[in-house]
Amino acid sequence: MTLVPTPGQTVGPFFAFALVHDGGAELVPHGHPGAIRFTGRVLDGAGDPVPDALVEIWQAAPDGSVVRAPGSLHRDGFTFTGWGRAPTDRSGRYTFTTLTPGATTPGAAPYVAVTVFARGLLDRLLTRAYVPGDDAALGADPLLASVEEARRATLVATADEHGFVFDIRLQGDGETVFLDHRRD
Amino acid sequence: MTQTHAEQTQAQVSAEMTALTEAYDASATVETQTRLDYPPYRSSLLRHPTKDLHHADPEGIELWSPVFGERDIDPLEADLTLQHDGEPIGERMKVTGRVLDGDGRPVRHQLVEIWQANAGGRYVHKRDQHPAAIDPHFTGVGRCLTDADGTYSFTTIKPGPYPWRNHRNAWRPAHIHFSLFGSEFTQRMVTQMYFPGDPLFALDPIFQAIVDRSARERLVAAYDHDVTEHEWATGYRWDIVLTGTHRTPLEEDES
Ligand SMILES: [Fe+2]
Numbered sequence: 001m002t003l004v005p006t007p008g009q010t011v012g013p014f015f016a017f018a019l020v021h022d023g024g025a026e027l028v029p030h031g032h033p034g035a036i037r038f039t040g041r042v043l044d045g046a047g048d049p050v051p052d053a054l055v056e057i058w059q060a061a062p063d064g065s066v067v068r069a070p071g072s073l074h075r076d077g078f079t080f081t082g083w084g085r086a087p088t089d090r091s092g093r094y095t096f097t098t099l100t101p102g103a104t105t106p107g108a109a110p111y112v113a114v115t116v117f118a119r120g121l122l123d124r125l126l127t128r129a130y131v132p133g134d135d136a137a138l139g140a141d142p143l144l145a146s147v148e149e150a151r152r153a154t155l156v157a158t159a160d161e162h163g164f165v166f167d168i169r170l171q172g173d174g175e176t177v178f179l180d181h182r183r184d
Numbered sequence: 185m186t187q188t189h190a191e192q193t194q195a196q197v198s199a200e201m202t203a204l205t206e207a208y209d210a211s212a213t214v215e216t217q218t219r220l221d222y223p224p225y226r227s228s229l230l231r232h233p234t235k236d237l238h239h240a241d242p243e244g245i246e247l248w249s250p251v252f253g254e255r256d257i258d259p260l261e262a263d264l265t266l267q268h269d270g271e272p273i274g275e276r277m278k279v280t281g282r283v284l285d286g287d288g289r290p291v292r293h294q295l296v297e298i299w300q301a302n303a304g305g306r307y308v309h310k311r312d313q314h315p316a317a318i319d320p321h322f323t324g325v326g327r328c329l330t331d332a333d334g335t336y337s338f339t340t341i342k343p344g345p346y347p348w349r350n351h352r353n354a355w356r357p358a359h360i361h362f363s364l365f366g367s368e369f370t371q372r373m374v375t376q377m378y379f380p381g382d383p384l385f386a387l388d389p390i391f392q393a394i395v396d397r398s399a400r401e402r403l404v405a406a407y408d409h410d411v412t413e414h415e416w417a418t419g420y421r422w423d424i425v426l427t428g429t430h431r432t433p434l435e436e437d438e439s
Contacts, residue, residue: 001287001288002286002287002288002428003284003286003287003288003425004216004399004402004425005216005217005286005373005425005426005427005428006373006375006402006403006424006425006426007216007217007218007375007394007399007400007402007403008217008218008373008374008375009218009361009374009375009376009390009391009393009403010225010228010374010376010390011361011374012361012376013309013311014299014307014309014311014312015299015361016309017299017307017308017309017310017323017324017325018297018298018299018324018325018361018363019297019299019363044230044231045229045230045231045234046230048230050231056372058245058248058249058250058369059245060244060245066244066245066248067250067251068248068251069251070251070252070253070254070255070256071253071255071256072250072252072256073252073256073257073295073327074255074256076255081250081251082245082250083250101245103244104243104244104245105244108243108244111244111245113245113246113369115369115372117374118231119227119231120225120227120228120229120230120231121220121228121231121232122218122219122220122222122225122228122232122390122393123217123218123220123373124372124373124374125233126369126370126372142243143240143243146238146240147238151235170230170231170232170233171230171231171232171233171234172230172234175233175234175235176233177235177238178233178237178238179237179238179239179240180237180238180239180240181239181240181241181242181246181370181427181430182239182427182428183286183427183428183430
Protein backbone atom coordinates (compact mmCIF):
# COMPACT_ATOMS: atom_id res chain seq x y z
CA MET A 1 0.00 0.00 0.00
CA THR A 2 1.36 3.40 -0.95
CA LEU A 3 -0.23 6.47 0.61
CA VAL A 4 0.03 10.05 -0.56
CA PRO A 5 2.01 12.12 1.95
CA THR A 6 0.25 14.88 3.84
CA PRO A 7 1.41 18.29 2.59
CA GLY A 8 3.69 20.39 4.79
CA GLN A 9 2.98 23.99 5.75
CA THR A 10 5.12 26.87 6.94
CA VAL A 11 6.30 26.84 10.55
CA GLY A 12 4.92 30.41 10.68
CA PRO A 13 6.20 33.28 12.81
CA PHE A 14 5.20 32.05 16.27
CA PHE A 15 7.04 28.76 16.77
CA ALA A 16 9.69 29.74 19.31
CA PHE A 17 7.48 29.36 22.37
CA ALA A 18 6.78 25.77 21.34
CA LEU A 19 9.83 24.46 19.52
CA VAL A 20 12.77 26.25 21.10
CA HIS A 21 13.84 24.76 24.40
CA ASP A 22 16.77 25.22 26.75
CA GLY A 23 19.75 23.18 25.65
CA GLY A 24 18.24 22.41 22.26
CA ALA A 25 21.27 23.75 20.44
CA GLU A 26 23.86 22.30 22.83
CA LEU A 27 24.32 18.69 21.79
CA VAL A 28 27.25 18.71 24.18
CA PRO A 29 28.02 21.24 26.90
CA HIS A 30 30.52 24.00 26.18
CA GLY A 31 33.93 22.78 27.20
CA HIS A 32 33.10 19.13 26.54
CA PRO A 33 36.15 17.35 25.11
CA GLY A 34 35.99 17.68 21.33
CA ALA A 35 33.17 20.24 21.39
CA ILE A 36 32.94 22.34 18.24
CA ARG A 37 30.76 25.21 17.14
CA PHE A 38 28.56 24.57 14.12
CA THR A 39 27.16 27.90 13.00
CA GLY A 40 25.98 29.83 9.99
CA ARG A 41 23.49 32.30 8.70
CA VAL A 42 20.19 31.77 6.93
CA LEU A 43 19.87 34.32 4.12
CA ASP A 44 17.04 35.24 1.78
CA GLY A 45 17.05 36.03 -1.95
CA ALA A 46 18.16 39.61 -1.29
CA GLY A 47 21.06 38.41 0.85
CA ASP A 48 19.31 39.65 3.97
CA PRO A 49 19.29 37.60 7.17
CA VAL A 50 16.26 35.47 7.97
CA PRO A 51 15.76 36.17 11.67
CA ASP A 52 12.77 33.85 12.10
CA ALA A 53 14.13 30.55 10.83
CA LEU A 54 14.60 27.31 12.73
CA VAL A 55 17.47 24.96 11.90
CA GLU A 56 17.68 21.33 12.98
CA ILE A 57 20.70 19.07 12.73
CA TRP A 58 21.00 15.29 12.92
CA GLN A 59 24.37 13.61 12.80
CA ALA A 60 26.45 10.59 13.65
CA ALA A 61 28.80 10.47 16.62
CA PRO A 62 32.53 11.11 16.04
CA ASP A 63 33.10 7.36 15.62
CA GLY A 64 30.45 7.22 12.88
CA SER A 65 27.88 5.42 14.99
CA VAL A 66 24.21 6.38 14.75
CA VAL A 67 23.04 7.51 18.15
CA ARG A 68 19.94 5.73 19.44
CA ALA A 69 19.70 7.58 22.77
CA PRO A 70 16.72 9.72 23.79
CA GLY A 71 17.04 12.95 25.72
CA SER A 72 17.30 15.69 23.08
CA LEU A 73 14.48 17.69 24.70
CA HIS A 74 15.79 17.28 28.24
CA ARG A 75 19.52 16.83 28.01
CA ASP A 76 21.28 15.11 30.88
CA GLY A 77 24.60 16.84 30.14
CA PHE A 78 26.37 13.58 29.36
CA THR A 79 24.53 11.77 26.57
CA PHE A 80 25.23 12.78 22.99
CA THR A 81 21.90 12.38 21.14
CA GLY A 82 23.01 13.53 17.68
CA TRP A 83 20.04 15.85 17.25
CA GLY A 84 19.56 19.52 17.95
CA ARG A 85 17.43 22.51 17.12
CA ALA A 86 18.38 26.20 17.00
CA PRO A 87 16.44 29.34 16.06
CA THR A 88 18.16 32.09 14.10
CA ASP A 89 18.85 35.42 15.79
CA ARG A 90 18.39 38.94 14.43
CA SER A 91 21.42 38.51 12.22
CA GLY A 92 20.01 35.28 10.81
CA ARG A 93 22.59 33.23 12.69
CA TYR A 94 22.07 29.81 14.20
CA THR A 95 24.66 28.20 16.45
CA PHE A 96 25.07 24.66 17.75
CA THR A 97 27.64 23.19 20.10
CA THR A 98 28.25 19.65 18.95
CA LEU A 99 30.86 17.04 18.05
CA THR A 100 32.39 16.41 14.63
CA PRO A 101 30.40 13.68 12.90
CA GLY A 102 32.22 10.57 11.76
CA ALA A 103 31.64 8.57 8.60
CA THR A 104 28.76 6.09 8.95
CA THR A 105 30.54 3.76 6.53
CA PRO A 106 34.33 3.56 6.25
CA GLY A 107 35.74 6.08 3.79
CA ALA A 108 32.48 7.97 3.29
CA ALA A 109 32.46 11.75 3.58
CA PRO A 110 30.86 12.65 6.90
CA TYR A 111 28.10 15.25 6.97
CA VAL A 112 25.49 16.82 9.18
CA ALA A 113 21.90 16.43 7.95
CA VAL A 114 20.23 19.84 8.10
CA THR A 115 16.55 20.83 8.06
CA VAL A 116 15.42 24.43 7.60
CA PHE A 117 12.07 25.94 8.59
CA ALA A 118 11.09 29.61 8.46
CA ARG A 119 8.23 32.03 8.30
CA GLY A 120 7.69 32.56 4.58
CA LEU A 121 9.09 29.12 3.74
CA LEU A 122 6.04 27.06 2.83
CA ASP A 123 7.59 23.66 3.46
CA ARG A 124 10.74 22.50 5.17
CA LEU A 125 13.97 22.17 3.23
CA LEU A 126 16.57 19.42 3.67
CA THR A 127 20.26 19.66 2.89
CA ARG A 128 23.66 18.36 3.98
CA ALA A 129 26.61 20.14 5.52
CA TYR A 130 29.69 18.09 4.69
CA VAL A 131 32.67 18.23 7.01
CA PRO A 132 35.50 19.99 5.14
CA GLY A 133 39.09 18.78 4.89
CA ASP A 134 39.06 15.24 3.54
CA ASP A 135 39.27 16.05 -0.15
CA ALA A 136 39.57 12.41 -1.17
CA ALA A 137 36.35 11.45 0.60
CA LEU A 138 34.53 14.56 -0.63
CA GLY A 139 35.74 13.93 -4.16
CA ALA A 140 34.39 10.39 -4.05
CA ASP A 141 31.02 11.30 -2.56
CA PRO A 142 28.15 10.21 -4.83
CA LEU A 143 25.80 13.05 -3.92
CA LEU A 144 28.42 15.75 -4.41
CA ALA A 145 29.40 14.18 -7.71
CA SER A 146 25.78 14.36 -8.87
CA VAL A 147 25.58 18.12 -8.21
CA GLU A 148 26.83 20.55 -10.83
CA GLU A 149 30.32 21.64 -9.90
CA ALA A 150 29.47 25.32 -9.49
CA ARG A 151 26.96 24.54 -6.75
CA ARG A 152 28.84 21.81 -4.85
CA ALA A 153 30.46 24.23 -2.44
CA THR A 154 27.04 25.15 -1.05
CA LEU A 155 26.96 21.70 0.56
CA VAL A 156 30.37 21.82 2.22
CA ALA A 157 30.94 23.65 5.49
CA THR A 158 34.06 25.74 5.97
CA ALA A 159 36.38 25.44 8.95
CA ASP A 160 36.99 28.24 11.39
CA GLU A 161 38.87 28.40 14.68
CA HIS A 162 35.95 26.95 16.66
CA GLY A 163 34.57 24.39 14.26
CA PHE A 164 32.49 24.73 11.11
CA VAL A 165 30.52 27.45 9.34
CA PHE A 166 27.61 26.59 7.09
CA ASP A 167 25.54 29.40 5.57
CA ILE A 168 22.16 28.55 4.08
CA ARG A 169 20.99 30.66 1.13
CA LEU A 170 17.32 30.10 0.45
CA GLN A 171 17.35 31.84 -2.93
CA GLY A 172 19.53 33.65 -5.45
CA ASP A 173 23.31 33.86 -5.79
CA GLY A 174 24.90 30.83 -4.20
CA GLU A 175 21.51 29.26 -3.50
CA THR A 176 22.04 26.19 -1.34
CA VAL A 177 21.37 22.83 -2.94
CA PHE A 178 18.28 21.44 -1.22
CA LEU A 179 17.44 17.76 -1.42
CA ASP A 180 14.42 15.75 -2.48
CA HIS A 181 14.53 12.23 -1.05
CA ARG A 182 11.23 11.00 -2.39
CA ARG A 183 11.24 7.55 -3.86
CA ASP A 184 10.69 7.39 -7.59
CA MET B 185 3.09 55.53 -5.49
CA THR B 186 3.41 51.78 -5.30
CA GLN B 187 1.11 49.92 -3.03
CA THR B 188 2.70 48.00 -0.16
CA HIS B 189 1.63 44.42 0.47
CA ALA B 190 -0.18 45.53 3.60
CA GLU B 191 -2.35 47.91 1.55
CA GLN B 192 -3.40 45.33 -1.02
CA THR B 193 -6.93 44.06 -0.74
CA GLN B 194 -8.24 40.55 -0.27
CA ALA B 195 -9.79 40.90 -3.74
CA GLN B 196 -6.36 41.46 -5.30
CA VAL B 197 -4.81 38.51 -3.51
CA SER B 198 -7.84 36.31 -4.22
CA ALA B 199 -7.60 37.16 -7.94
CA GLU B 200 -3.96 36.00 -7.93
CA MET B 201 -4.89 32.78 -6.13
CA THR B 202 -7.75 32.11 -8.54
CA ALA B 203 -5.45 32.57 -11.52
CA LEU B 204 -2.92 30.11 -10.08
CA THR B 205 -5.63 27.56 -9.30
CA GLU B 206 -7.10 27.86 -12.78
CA ALA B 207 -3.68 27.42 -14.36
CA TYR B 208 -3.14 24.32 -12.24
CA ASP B 209 -6.56 22.87 -13.08
CA ALA B 210 -5.86 23.42 -16.78
CA SER B 211 -2.42 21.82 -16.58
CA ALA B 212 -3.63 18.22 -16.21
CA THR B 213 -0.77 17.57 -13.76
CA VAL B 214 -1.20 16.38 -10.19
CA GLU B 215 0.62 18.11 -7.34
CA THR B 216 0.28 16.46 -3.95
CA GLN B 217 2.47 18.85 -1.96
CA THR B 218 2.68 22.52 -1.01
CA ARG B 219 4.30 24.86 -3.50
CA LEU B 220 7.39 26.61 -2.19
CA ASP B 221 6.93 29.36 -4.78
CA TYR B 222 3.50 30.84 -4.15
CA PRO B 223 3.56 34.65 -4.59
CA PRO B 224 0.18 35.36 -2.92
CA TYR B 225 1.96 34.45 0.35
CA ARG B 226 4.10 37.58 0.31
CA SER B 227 6.66 36.43 2.88
CA SER B 228 7.60 33.59 0.55
CA LEU B 229 8.81 35.85 -2.27
CA LEU B 230 12.47 35.94 -1.20
CA ARG B 231 12.39 32.73 0.81
CA HIS B 232 11.74 30.02 -1.73
CA PRO B 233 14.47 28.26 -3.72
CA THR B 234 14.40 29.05 -7.42
CA LYS B 235 16.32 25.92 -8.42
CA ASP B 236 14.71 22.50 -8.48
CA LEU B 237 15.27 20.33 -5.43
CA HIS B 238 18.13 17.90 -6.09
CA HIS B 239 17.04 14.29 -6.02
CA ALA B 240 19.21 12.17 -3.75
CA ASP B 241 18.93 8.71 -2.30
CA PRO B 242 19.23 9.03 1.46
CA GLU B 243 22.34 7.53 2.99
CA GLY B 244 23.86 6.99 6.39
CA ILE B 245 22.39 9.19 9.04
CA GLU B 246 19.45 10.18 6.81
CA LEU B 247 18.13 6.62 7.09
CA TRP B 248 17.65 7.08 10.81
CA SER B 249 15.72 9.42 13.02
CA PRO B 250 16.45 10.85 16.43
CA VAL B 251 14.99 8.91 19.32
CA PHE B 252 12.68 10.54 21.84
CA GLY B 253 11.59 8.77 24.96
CA GLU B 254 9.98 9.06 28.35
CA ARG B 255 12.83 11.25 29.48
CA ASP B 256 11.80 13.86 26.87
CA ILE B 257 8.06 14.09 27.48
CA ASP B 258 5.84 14.43 30.53
CA PRO B 259 2.53 12.64 29.82
CA LEU B 260 0.73 15.77 31.05
CA GLU B 261 2.08 17.66 28.04
CA ALA B 262 -0.60 15.99 25.91
CA ASP B 263 -3.33 17.91 27.74
CA LEU B 264 -3.06 21.62 26.98
CA THR B 265 -5.97 22.41 29.31
CA LEU B 266 -4.13 21.22 32.42
CA GLN B 267 -0.99 23.32 32.25
CA HIS B 268 -2.18 26.10 34.58
CA ASP B 269 -4.19 26.45 37.76
CA GLY B 270 -7.48 27.26 36.05
CA GLU B 271 -9.58 26.20 33.08
CA PRO B 272 -8.78 27.92 29.81
CA ILE B 273 -11.57 29.74 27.97
CA GLY B 274 -13.06 28.19 24.85
CA GLU B 275 -14.31 24.98 23.33
CA ARG B 276 -12.50 22.02 24.93
CA MET B 277 -11.66 19.52 22.21
CA LYS B 278 -9.73 16.35 21.64
CA VAL B 279 -7.71 15.67 18.52
CA THR B 280 -6.38 12.23 17.76
CA GLY B 281 -5.16 10.27 14.79
CA ARG B 282 -2.40 8.08 13.48
CA VAL B 283 1.00 8.93 12.06
CA LEU B 284 1.72 6.60 9.16
CA ASP B 285 4.60 6.28 6.75
CA GLY B 286 4.10 6.27 3.00
CA ASP B 287 3.61 2.51 3.06
CA GLY B 288 0.81 2.71 5.59
CA ARG B 289 2.89 1.48 8.53
CA PRO B 290 2.46 3.17 11.90
CA VAL B 291 5.22 5.48 13.07
CA ARG B 292 5.72 4.12 16.58
CA HIS B 293 6.91 5.87 19.73
CA GLN B 294 7.86 9.04 17.91
CA LEU B 295 7.58 12.69 18.89
CA VAL B 296 4.55 14.81 17.94
CA GLU B 297 4.64 18.51 18.88
CA ILE B 298 1.77 20.98 18.52
CA TRP B 299 1.34 24.70 19.07
CA GLN B 300 -1.57 27.03 18.54
CA ALA B 301 -3.39 30.27 19.31
CA ASN B 302 -5.96 30.40 22.10
CA ALA B 303 -9.74 30.54 21.62
CA GLY B 304 -9.50 34.25 20.78
CA GLY B 305 -6.85 33.76 18.11
CA ARG B 306 -3.96 35.03 20.24
CA TYR B 307 -0.57 33.35 20.62
CA VAL B 308 1.44 33.54 23.81
CA HIS B 309 4.46 34.38 21.58
CA LYS B 310 5.84 37.78 22.57
CA ARG B 311 5.70 39.13 19.02
CA ASP B 312 2.00 38.41 18.49
CA GLN B 313 0.39 41.88 18.30
CA HIS B 314 -3.23 40.77 17.76
CA PRO B 315 -5.31 42.75 20.29
CA ALA B 316 -7.20 39.73 21.59
CA ALA B 317 -7.00 38.58 25.20
CA ILE B 318 -4.17 36.39 26.42
CA ASP B 319 -5.69 33.54 28.41
CA PRO B 320 -3.65 33.13 31.60
CA HIS B 321 -4.74 29.50 31.69
CA PHE B 322 -3.61 28.55 28.21
CA THR B 323 -0.13 28.40 26.71
CA GLY B 324 -0.93 26.44 23.55
CA VAL B 325 2.00 24.01 23.44
CA GLY B 326 1.63 20.22 23.54
CA ARG B 327 3.84 17.18 23.06
CA CYS B 328 3.34 13.46 23.05
CA LEU B 329 4.83 10.25 21.74
CA THR B 330 2.83 8.08 19.38
CA ASP B 331 1.88 4.68 20.75
CA ALA B 332 2.63 1.26 19.28
CA ASP B 333 -0.17 1.82 16.77
CA GLY B 334 1.16 5.22 15.67
CA THR B 335 -1.67 7.01 17.47
CA TYR B 336 -1.26 10.46 19.00
CA SER B 337 -3.87 12.19 21.14
CA PHE B 338 -4.19 15.70 22.56
CA THR B 339 -6.76 17.53 24.65
CA THR B 340 -6.81 21.26 23.93
CA ILE B 341 -8.98 24.31 23.24
CA LYS B 342 -10.24 24.98 19.74
CA PRO B 343 -8.07 27.82 18.40
CA GLY B 344 -9.61 30.97 16.96
CA PRO B 345 -8.82 32.51 13.57
CA TYR B 346 -6.44 35.46 13.68
CA PRO B 347 -5.46 38.44 11.52
CA TRP B 348 -2.04 38.73 9.89
CA ARG B 349 -0.30 41.22 7.65
CA ASN B 350 -0.08 39.48 4.30
CA HIS B 351 -2.57 42.03 2.93
CA ARG B 352 -5.31 44.27 4.27
CA ASN B 353 -7.89 42.41 6.38
CA ALA B 354 -6.08 39.08 5.99
CA TRP B 355 -7.21 36.32 8.38
CA ARG B 356 -5.81 32.85 8.90
CA PRO B 357 -8.30 30.00 9.18
CA ALA B 358 -8.20 28.39 12.62
CA HIS B 359 -5.38 25.84 12.76
CA ILE B 360 -3.10 23.82 14.98
CA HIS B 361 0.58 23.60 14.01
CA PHE B 362 1.98 20.05 14.01
CA SER B 363 5.64 18.95 14.01
CA LEU B 364 6.36 15.32 13.14
CA PHE B 365 9.26 12.91 12.93
CA GLY B 366 9.30 9.59 11.12
CA SER B 367 11.64 6.67 11.36
CA GLU B 368 14.00 8.37 8.88
CA PHE B 369 15.22 11.94 8.99
CA THR B 370 13.96 12.46 5.43
CA GLN B 371 10.39 12.16 6.77
CA ARG B 372 10.67 15.21 9.01
CA MET B 373 7.75 17.54 8.54
CA VAL B 374 5.90 20.52 9.94
CA THR B 375 2.36 21.26 8.87
CA GLN B 376 -0.96 22.74 10.02
CA MET B 377 -4.25 21.05 10.81
CA TYR B 378 -7.45 22.87 9.91
CA PHE B 379 -11.12 22.49 10.86
CA PRO B 380 -13.91 21.40 8.53
CA GLY B 381 -15.91 24.01 6.65
CA ASP B 382 -13.82 27.05 7.56
CA PRO B 383 -15.06 30.04 5.50
CA LEU B 384 -11.51 31.44 5.44
CA PHE B 385 -10.05 28.54 3.42
CA ALA B 386 -10.60 30.17 0.03
CA LEU B 387 -9.07 33.44 1.23
CA ASP B 388 -5.88 32.05 2.78
CA PRO B 389 -2.68 32.00 0.69
CA ILE B 390 -0.92 29.54 3.01
CA PHE B 391 -3.69 26.94 2.68
CA GLN B 392 -4.12 27.70 -1.04
CA ALA B 393 -0.38 27.21 -1.65
CA ILE B 394 -1.50 23.59 -1.96
CA VAL B 395 -3.11 24.12 -5.34
CA ASP B 396 -4.71 20.68 -5.55
CA ARG B 397 -8.11 20.52 -3.88
CA SER B 398 -7.86 16.92 -2.69
CA ALA B 399 -4.32 17.56 -1.38
CA ARG B 400 -5.59 20.56 0.59
CA GLU B 401 -8.31 18.44 2.13
CA ARG B 402 -5.64 16.20 3.66
CA LEU B 403 -4.96 19.02 6.11
CA VAL B 404 -8.57 19.24 7.31
CA ALA B 405 -9.51 17.19 10.36
CA ALA B 406 -12.85 15.40 10.52
CA TYR B 407 -15.33 15.91 13.31
CA ASP B 408 -15.69 12.49 14.93
CA HIS B 409 -18.48 11.87 17.42
CA ASP B 410 -16.71 8.75 18.62
CA VAL B 411 -13.85 10.95 19.77
CA THR B 412 -16.21 13.44 21.39
CA GLU B 413 -16.55 12.76 25.13
CA HIS B 414 -19.85 12.92 27.02
CA GLU B 415 -20.27 16.24 28.80
CA TRP B 416 -16.57 16.99 28.36
CA ALA B 417 -15.05 17.72 24.94
CA THR B 418 -15.72 17.69 21.21
CA GLY B 419 -13.59 15.36 19.12
CA TYR B 420 -11.64 15.56 15.88
CA ARG B 421 -9.71 12.93 14.00
CA TRP B 422 -6.75 13.65 11.75
CA ASP B 423 -4.33 11.10 10.31
CA ILE B 424 -0.93 12.18 9.00
CA VAL B 425 1.04 10.41 6.29
CA LEU B 426 4.78 10.94 6.07
CA THR B 427 6.87 10.16 3.02
CA GLY B 428 7.95 6.61 2.27
CA THR B 429 10.92 5.05 3.99
CA HIS B 430 14.03 3.72 2.27
CA ARG B 431 15.43 1.22 4.73
CA THR B 432 15.04 -2.48 4.10
CA PRO B 433 12.95 -4.60 6.47
CA LEU B 434 16.11 -6.26 7.78
CA GLU B 435 17.50 -2.94 8.92
CA GLU B 436 14.19 -2.07 10.55
CA ASP B 437 14.21 -5.26 12.56
CA GLU B 438 17.50 -4.20 14.04
CA SER B 439 16.25 -0.78 15.16
FE1 LIG C 1 -0.49 29.88 13.34
